[in-house]
Amino acid sequence: MTHDDAPPLADLMPWSVAPPRLGRGWPAAPDPASLKARWDALLKAEGPDREALLEPTRARSLHTAVGKLPGGAGGTEKLARASGPCPEPVRVLRAPFDEQWLIPDHRLIDAARPELWRVADARQTFVVETPDAPAPLLATALPPLFGPGRIRPFHRRPGGTEPNLAPGLLDHLAVRLGTRPDPLDVLAWTVTAARPGPVVPLTADPGVWARGVALGHRALWLMRRDGERPKLPGGRRPYVRAPLPPRPLTLRYDREEEALYLDEGRIAPVPPAAWDTETGGTRVLERWFTARTAEAGPGTLAAIRPAHWPQSWTSELLELITVLALLAEVRSTAAGLPPAAPITASELHDAGVLPPPAATRRPASVLDPHEEGPEGQLALI
Template identity: 30%
Template sequence: MDDDGWRETHGEGVRPFTPATLSGWEEYPALEVLFPWGSLGITTNRSWVSSPSEKSLLQRWARLVGEQDVEAKARLFKETRDRRLDSRAACLPGFPHPNRTIDEEPHSHPRRLRIALRSFDRQWLIADNRVLDFPRPDLWASLQPGQVFLNQQSSHEISSGPALMATALLPDTHHFNGRGGRIHPVLHPDGTANVPTGLLRHLAGVLGLDEVTAHDLAAYAVAVAGHSAFTEHFAEELLTPGVRLPLTRDPHLWSEAVRVGQEFLWAATYGESGVPPDASASEQDGAGFSPGDPRQVRYMTPIGSAVPDALTYDEENNTLHVGPGTFTGVPPGVWAYEVGGMRVVKKWFGYRKASPTSRKTSPLDDTHVTSWPSEWTKELIDLLSALRRLVDLAPAQQAVTTKILNSPVVTTVDLTSAGVLPPQPRASRARRRVVLDFDGPEQQA
């Protein structure tokens, strides 16, 4: 008890019992107060409702609604407390479903939506509230042009990879790295910025800028926290989940971080958000490279029709082998890219190879593609290209983050003194669009 290994703990009450940090971490505002409305992602509680293949989803649905035996149908559906064959659920905002139960549903084509199942992994979901236990209607209502969903690991420590991810698609509850996470939309459902009142105006004043937008703040956030050097620098602090952001007072560092972050968002969202790095990139579909660019991923040997069960990497030749197929121009950093311990390329392939899923919740999960779809080849090239851009961007992120950490910042105390923090009451709740009916204005359901 008398040795010199003891350290003072922090002075806050409701916090894990951890030592006070020596890095300045405690002074930085938390992501969850800068973007106060947060939510878990879609929680389906049944894995058969999502798939990398739309065809598989349609086959699963046809088998479910065509089953005549009630007990067998219940097993296929995977009944839970919140969703049963005879459940009647309200429609999701913008995604109506027929006014009947699943038990009454005839053969029909369900509506599908592309979602972000895992970081960089775009899959398809049956967009029907009758088969989703906890769809998070506010997130669905917030889908709109310009929306970006920031995602941090909120329930487990982060030991490797970026501490913050982003997607323009509706995220699954395990989107970050397969182990939960917390979603922070940049925009509310009504289109307003998901930030505390006065924050953007205060930052603009500190920086001497005419305007700071919520998208600027999102780009800044991923520039600073969306790379492995940030996670390594704050390894001890991130043992307690939750990202904090050092907000620079230097307008030049701010502008540089926003520029880098916009490129990050563009790559991470496959060109759906952010700003492309150059004119040639803006002309591409997704985050790919122009023909002739030395960074272009090349599909050299066909995968063939069968779904391969092996994925290997040849570091000496920068070549990814997908069964008999080969993709060249894949640097080691792309192959090794991970988010919270999840190897992105391996995880992407694991959801597509012809083997029983580890997430099996129903016999419907066994319905899988029997041949390799050509669109998966393109998706893999898109994935490898996006990761290549982020690997190449990481040194710039590290450089600007290092400069920010060594310069004056806007602290939580500063924002509290300015009346920006804590966020006003109800700031953590989604603001819905207002619609008019014959009885006057009311919140959209």
């Protein structure tokens, strides 16, 4: 698809949010048990020791008063007086394709972006700009905790309602395509057709549209998965061919064998496309491995981690290999979509679809349920 005069993503999906910023690494981890142990260690410490373990910043200290994270279980009393069990960790996307866990406590997060958490639920899809990746967009069902690209929730309200699309876009596509697309079809097209910018070439050719939408739904399923495990072409799946050591330290790839080695442990088959997938100039698999094996500073909460490589990490790695390989296939096929009957940004401007109203660039008013403010006060939102 050509992207000459293609509509900007920022106009087609007007509402966006800056990426959250943790401010400290330890409230997120690849396993939830470590997070609970870190929380317990923080609360067992007192005074200056607790302050040092927190790793305070200008935005967060033991004495910062903040409201509860929407949907989170954290308290609102100042951390200097905090007690009780760890808020139940929640699943997040810590980096592209790296699913981890987070203590959902607003007192631990420098810039949580509450507007993201208000609309986070099982029906939400977050579209993340990934300028230094093979594809300019990544979609996830999990709250994303990485930058630098902006995040565009596809639904402006909880429950999968009010798509984050320029008003009038669906009507215009209905006229040009001869049938009204479902909002999720527009999301699928966007994920697969987006080009650097990011811009989203649109087409009025029903055949090209249908092929792009089908590829996009495949990509969305691979990035969301919803508990299902994909298979490589021919029904293949990577397996552990030689047992992984208790604490692997090195990762290497043998292209001829299509095998991934974690020290002497061996996983195969690993298609080259999975190993070669990069974001931000780093291989996804290498960054994923480093996040689970890099040593943290002694005496820090981040140093609290599993003593041995959990079986769950192996399962996640096998699934990640499959997902990366299959997404590479989708990208390759999508790149071959022919440019046909483009719907340009100029056309959408002439039709009054663009620019979108200023109000659509702001979050919707989500008034229910009530949120708890600092020190237990009722928050007004």
